[in-house]
Amino acid sequence: MVTPKKTAPGGKPAPGAKAAQGAKAAPAAGRRAELLATAAEVFAELGYNATTVRTIADRAGMLAGSLYYHFDSKESMADEILSAFLTDLWTGYQRIEEAELGPRETFEGLVTESFRQMERHRPAVVIYQKEARRLASQERFRYLSDSQERFQQLWTRTLERGVADGSFRSRLDVPVAYRFVRDTVWVAAVWFRPWGRKSAAEIAEQYTSMVLDGIATHPVAR
Amino acid sequence: MVTPKKTAPGGKPAPGAKAAQGAKAAPAAGRRAELLATAAEVFAELGYNATTVRTIADRAGMLAGSLYYHFDSKESMADEILSAFLTDLWTGYQRIEEAELGPRETFEGLVTESFRQMERHRPAVVIYQKEARRLASQERFRYLSDSQERFQQLWTRTLERGVADGSFRSRLDVPVAYRFVRDTVWVAAVWFRPWGRKSAAEIAEQYTSMVLDGIATHPVAR
Amino acid sequence: MVTPKKTAPGGKPAPGAKAAQGAKAAPAAGRRAELLATAAEVFAELGYNATTVRTIADRAGMLAGSLYYHFDSKESMADEILSAFLTDLWTGYQRIEEAELGPRETFEGLVTESFRQMERHRPAVVIYQKEARRLASQERFRYLSDSQERFQQLWTRTLERGVADGSFRSRLDVPVAYRFVRDTVWVAAVWFRPWGRKSAAEIAEQYTSMVLDGIATHPVAR
Amino acid sequence: MVTPKKTAPGGKPAPGAKAAQGAKAAPAAGRRAELLATAAEVFAELGYNATTVRTIADRAGMLAGSLYYHFDSKESMADEILSAFLTDLWTGYQRIEEAELGPRETFEGLVTESFRQMERHRPAVVIYQKEARRLASQERFRYLSDSQERFQQLWTRTLERGVADGSFRSRLDVPVAYRFVRDTVWVAAVWFRPWGRKSAAEIAEQYTSMVLDGIATHPVAR
DNA sequence: TATGAATGAGGTTTCATTCAT
DNA sequence: GATGAATGAAACCTCATTCAT
Numbered sequence: 024m025v026t027p028k029k030t031a032p033g034g035k036p037a038p039g040a041k042a043a044q045g046a047k048a049a050p051a052a053g054r055r056a057e058l059l060a061t062a063a064e065v066f067a068e069l070g071y072n073a074t075t076v077r078t079i080a081d082r083a084g085m086l087a088g089s090l091y092y093h094f095d096s097k098e099s100m101a102d103e104i105l106s107a108f109l110t111d112l113w114t115g116y117q118r119i120e121e122a123e124l125g126p127r128e129t130f131e132g133l134v135t136e137s138f139r140q141m142e143r144h145r146p147a148v149v150i151y152q153k154e155a156r157r158l159a160s161q162e163r164f165r166y167l168s169d170s171q172e173r174f175q176q177l178w179t180r181t182l183e184r185g186v187a188d189g190s191f192r193s194r195l196d197v198p199v200a201y202r203f204v205r206d207t208v209w210v211a212a213v214w215f216r217p218w219g220r221k222s223a224a225e226i227a228e229q230y231t232s233m234v235l236d237g238i239a240t241h242p243v244a245r
Numbered sequence: 246m247v248t249p250k251k252t253a254p255g256g257k258p259a260p261g262a263k264a265a266q267g268a269k270a271a272p273a274a275g276r277r278a279e280l281l282a283t284a285a286e287v288f289a290e291l292g293y294n295a296t297t298v299r300t301i302a303d304r305a306g307m308l309a310g311s312l313y314y315h316f317d318s319k320e321s322m323a324d325e326i327l328s329a330f331l332t333d334l335w336t337g338y339q340r341i342e343e344a345e346l347g348p349r350e351t352f353e354g355l356v357t358e359s360f361r362q363m364e365r366h367r368p369a370v371v372i373y374q375k376e377a378r379r380l381a382s383q384e385r386f387r388y389l390s391d392s393q394e395r396f397q398q399l400w401t402r403t404l405e406r407g408v409a410d411g412s413f414r415s416r417l418d419v420p421v422a423y424r425f426v427r428d429t430v431w432v433a434a435v436w437f438r439p440w441g442r443k444s445a446a447e448i449a450e451q452y453t454s455m456v457l458d459g460i461a462t463h464p465v466a467r
Numbered sequence: 468m469v470t471p472k473k474t475a476p477g478g479k480p481a482p483g484a485k486a487a488q489g490a491k492a493a494p495a496a497g498r499r500a501e502l503l504a505t506a507a508e509v510f511a512e513l514g515y516n517a518t519t520v521r522t523i524a525d526r527a528g529m530l531a532g533s534l535y536y537h538f539d540s541k542e543s544m545a546d547e548i549l550s551a552f553l554t555d556l557w558t559g560y561q562r563i564e565e566a567e568l569g570p571r572e573t574f575e576g577l578v579t580e581s582f583r584q585m586e587r588h589r590p591a592v593v594i595y596q597k598e599a600r601r602l603a604s605q606e607r608f609r610y611l612s613d614s615q616e617r618f619q620q621l622w623t624r625t626l627e628r629g630v631a632d633g634s635f636r637s638r639l640d641v642p643v644a645y646r647f648v649r650d651t652v653w654v655a656a657v658w659f660r661p662w663g664r665k666s667a668a669e670i671a672e673q674y675t676s677m678v679l680d681g682i683a684t685h686p687v688a689r
Numbered sequence: 690m691v692t693p694k695k696t697a698p699g700g701k702p703a704p705g706a707k708a709a710q711g712a713k714a715a716p717a718a719g720r721r722a723e724l725l726a727t728a729a730e731v732f733a734e735l736g737y738n739a740t741t742v743r744t745i746a747d748r749a750g751m752l753a754g755s756l757y758y759h760f761d762s763k764e765s766m767a768d769e770i771l772s773a774f775l776t777d778l779w780t781g782y783q784r785i786e787e788a789e790l791g792p793r794e795t796f797e798g799l800v801t802e803s804f805r806q807m808e809r810h811r812p813a814v815v816i817y818q819k820e821a822r823r824l825a826s827q828e829r830f831r832y833l834s835d836s837q838e839r840f841q842q843l844w845t846r847t848l849e850r851g852v853a854d855g856s857f858r859s860r861l862d863v864p865v866a867y868r869f870v871r872d873t874v875w876v877a878a879v880w881f882r883p884w885g886r887k888s889a890a891e892i893a894e895q896y897t898s899m900v901l902d903g904i905a906t907h908p909v910a911r
Numbered sequence: 912t913a914t915g916a917a918t919g920a921g922g923t924t925t926c927a928t929t930c931a932t
Numbered sequence: 933g934a935t936g937a938a939t940g941a942a943a944c945c946t947c948a949t950t951c952a953t
Contacts, residue, residue: 054916070379072294076944089917091945127461153375157292182460191460199451200460203429210428229421237459238404238413238422239349276933298927310929311934319927498912514823516738520948532950533913541948571905597819601736626904635904643895644904647873654872673865681903682848682857682866683793720937742923755938757924 055093058083059107060146062100067146071101071154101150102163108147109170112140116177126185130235133181134208135227141212142223148212178204207234277315280305281329282368284322289368293323293376323372324385330369331392334362338399348407352457355403357449359430364445370434400426429456499537502527503551504590506544511590515545515598545594546607552591553614556584560621570629574679577625579671581652586667592656622648651678721759724749725773726812728766733812737767737820767816768829774813775836778806782843792851796901799847800874801893807878808889814878844870873900 061083065074076097077087094100119132141148151167159167178201185191191200208230221229283305287296298319299309316322341354363370373389381389400423407413413422430452505527509518520541521531538544563576585592595611603611622645629635635644652674665673727749731740742763743753760766785798807814817833825833844867851857857866874896887895 070292070294072292073379075942077942085916086918087943088919088945088947091947092916097944157295185461189462192462195460196451200455202433203452203455204460206432206435207425207429210432211424213428229418230425233422233425233459234455235459235461237455237457238417238426239407239457240411240414297925307933308935309927310936313928313930314933514736514738516736517823519946529912530914531948532915535949535951536912601739629905633906636906639904640895644899646877647896647899647904650876650879651869651873654876655868657872673862674869677866677869677900677903679903679905681899681901682861682869683851683901684855684858741921743921751937752939753922754924754926754940757926758937763923 058090058093059100059104063104063144063146063150066101066104066154067149071150071158098163101154101158104147105151105155105158105164106166108140108144108151109166111144112137113170113173115140120177125190126181126188127190127235129181130185131227131231133178134231134234135224137208138211138223138227138230141209145212148209152209152212174205175201204234280312280315281322281326285326285366285368285372288323288326288376289371293372293380320385323376323380326369327373327377327380327386328388330362330366330373331388333365334359335392335395337362342399347412348403348410349412349457351403352407353449353453355400356430356453356456357446360433360445360449360452363431363434367434370431374431374434396427397423426456502534502537503544503548507548507588507590507594510545510548510598511593515594515602542607545598545602548591549595549599549602549608550610552584552588552595553610555587556581557614557617559584564621569634570625570632571634571679573625574629575671575675577622578652578675578678579668582655582667582671582674585653585656589656592653596653596656618649619645648678724756724759725766725770729770729810729812729816732767732770732820733815737816737824764829767820767824770813771817771821771824771830772832774806774810774817775832777810778803779836779839781806786843792847792854792856793901795847796851797893797897799844800897800900801890803874804877804889804893804896807875811878814875818875818878840871841867870900 058079062074062079065079065082068074069078074097075087076090079100080087080090083090090100094103115136116133119129119136122129122132124132155164155167155171158164159171179197182191182195182197182200182204186193186195186197211226211230280301284296284301287301287304290296291300296319297309298312301322302309302312305312312322316325337358338355341351341358344354346354377386377389377393380386381393401419404413404417404419404422404426408415408417408419433448433452502523506518506523509523509526512518513522518541519531520534523544524531524534527534534544538547559580560577563573563580566576568576599608599611599615602608603615623641626635626639626641626644626648630637630639630641655670655674724745728740728745731745731748734740735744740763741753742756745766746753746756749756756766760769781802782799785795785802788798790798821830821833821837824830825837845863848857848861848863848866848870852859852861852863877892877896
C-alpha cells in the first residue's frame, strides 16, 4: 500500500533476516538487491563521501532521483549494506563459538569464516574498513560500535585462552595482538579483488599460518 | 601583493626541498607549519572528503577564506602533508638500503623506521592509509603511486632475499606476504593515538616479532 | 482506455454541473467523491503546497500514481474542491438575494448561509481561506477572484443599504466593515473542527449578534 | 572568529534583544537585517512553502547559496522573523498588563498595541497568521504555541473581567468571543497593505468600536 | 482500477574558492 | 595576514507526473 522504502534494517543485526536465497544471484530478489550491490561496489571503490548518489544511479542505469523510490537516503543504503554483512558475519561466528573448540582451532575458524564472508560481502567489508569509525558516531550506526566491541571480546577471549593453555606465546601482549589480527584479516578485503584461483579457505589458511607461525624460519622452538 | 603560496611540492618527493627556509621567514614558516599540522589532524580524524576547509580554519582560529593566504587549495594542503611525510620516510629507508644488511635485519630496520616516521607524521600516515588510493589517480599525486611502487619493490626484494638465504620460510607466497606486511605495519597508525609509554622502537620490536615469528608457540622448527 | 478524468470544473462555478451522474456510475463517482474528501482534509490540514500527492494517496489507502487515474493533477483536485464549495455557496446566497429582505435580515441570512456551507464544506473553506489569494493568479482559478468580487459587491450593497435605512451605524466605514465581516465569518472555519453540540444556525446567531451588536454592553442607544 | 550564522534566536522570545536601533531604517545594522526584511516580505507574499530560497536571494540581489552565509536555513529565517515580532509584541502587551486598567481599557490597549506591532512587523504578522499552526509542530517553533497560549489567557482573562464587572455582555460566550477577537484583529494584517492615510491608532479605534459596539444601531440598551 | 518503477524539474543546502578591504 | 561577503558548482533529496502492466 505504501512505497517499499524503509524496509531497511533497524538497529543491531538480527540473524536470519533473509529467507530464501536459493540460486546463485537471486533472480526475483528484485531491483532493490541489485541496486544495493551496485551501491556497495561504488562505495567500496570511491569511498562513502566521494560517492555521489548520481554515480550510483548512473551505474544502475537510472536517474539519481529514482534511487529514492527504493531507498530513503544515501545513508540508508550504506546502513543496509553494512548491517546485512554484519548479520551474516555474526551468524557465522556464532556457529564457531558454539562449537567450543580449542584456542588455535577457534582462531583458525574465525579467520576462515571472516574470509568466507569477505568473499560474499567484499565491498561491504571494504566499506566497513574505511567508514565504520566515521559512521559509528551516528546513532543509526550504533550497531557498528556494538559489533566492534563484540568482536574485540571474542578475539581477546580466544587469545587469552590460547596464552593460558600454551597455544600462544606466553609473553603475548593481547591488546596489541588483537589489533594486529583484526587489521591483518580485514585489510585483505581491500586488495583481494579477483581472488579467482584461490578459495577463501586457502587464503585463510595462508593467513592463519603467517599470523600464527610467522614468516620467518624457526631454528628452535620458543 | 606577494603571497607565500605555491611552495607546495611538485612531483616526487625530493629530499631537502625546503632546507634553506629556516633563517629569515621563520615566523611565517612557523604559522604555515602549524596550519599544516592542524589540517593533517583534521584530515586524519574526519577523512579528506569529510573535512571542510572551514573545520580546519575553525580549529586554527581563523576564517575559511584566510587559509587561502597560506595555501592554494585544500588539495595542496593534503599534498604538502603527504609529500613531507614521504620525503622523510624515504630518507630513512634509503639509509637502511645503503647499509646493505641481511634480509632479517633489513626487515627489522624497515619496520622500525616505519614506526619512527609514524611517530613524527602520525596524521599523515593515517591520511596516506585512507586516501592514497583515491588521490593517486590525480596527476598531482602521482608521487603516491611512485612511492607505492618503490615500496613494493623494496619489500619484495627483501622478502625474496630472505627466502633465498633461508631467513624466511621457503614456501612463502611473496606477493601475499608483501601485502600482509605492508598493511600490518601501516594500519597501526590508525589506533596508535598517544603511544605514550612505549617508544617507536619498542612497538616496532613487538610487531617485528609477531610478523616474523608468529603469535603461536612452536614446538619444533620448520 | 477510457478514463473518467477531466470532469473538473472549468471557469465560474455553474450550479448543477454534475447532476446527472447519480444513477449509473455510482460506485466510480463514489470513490471519486471519497478521494476528493480525503484530499480536501489533507489540504486543509497541511496546506496545499505542503500536501504531497502521496500523503493524500496514503490516507486513501492507495499509491500516489493511482490517484492519476481519477484526477488530472493535484491542482485539479483543489479546483474541484473549491468550485464545488463555491457552487453550493452561491446557490445558497442567490436564494437570499432573491428573497429581497431588509439589510439586517439579509445580513443575518448571509451569515447563516455561510455557516451552513462551512458545515458541509469545512475543509474547502479552510483551503479557500488560506490558498485563494495564491491560486487566484492562475487562469484556471479565475473563478476565485470572480467569486471574491461578487462577494464584495453583495456585502457592500447590503451594508450600504443598512446605512441608508438606518439599520447600521451612520458613520460606518463600509470598505473596512466589509473586510471585517468577511474575515470574521470565514476565519471561523479554521477552528470550528467538530462543532458537535451547536448547530450552524446557533453559531451563526452568536456571530451575527456579536458583529451587529458588539460584545460590550450599551447603556444608551447610538 | 567563526561565521556569523547561528545568531538566531533560541526558544522563547526574550525582550530587549535588539539594542541600538536609533534611526528609521538602521543604516549599519547590517545586511542581515535587510535580508530578513526581504525574506519576510516574500514569505508573506507567497507563503512559506511556496517561497523558494532563490526567490529571496533574487530579491536581495544575490545567489541562493549566498544566503547561507548569513543564515543556517530557510527555516531559521522564518524563526528569526517570527520571534523578533513576538518579542516586540509581548514587550508591548506587558506594559499594558502592568498598567492594570479596567477591562474595556485593557481591551482597547491590547488592540491598539496589536495594530502598532502590525505596522512595524506587517509581514511577520502575515506569516504568523498563515504558518504558525504548521510550524508550531516543530520543536524549534515551540514558542509559537507558548505565545498562543499566553495570548489566549490574556484575552480570556480580560473578557471575563469585563463580563464580571458589567463592561461586556453578560451572556458572552467567552471562548467564542476570544477567537472572534483574535482572528478579527490579526486577519487585518493581510489586507492592510499601504495604510498610508490612517495611523495604527485610528485603525485600532475603528476596530475596537466595531467589536465592542457592533455595527448595527442600538435602539435600546441591552 | 490500481501498482511499481521510473522521470525530470526543481528545491535546499554545502563547500571550495575568490576578492575587495 | 586576516575578514566578510559573495560566487557557483555540485550534492542530496522531494515530488508531481507518466506509463507499462
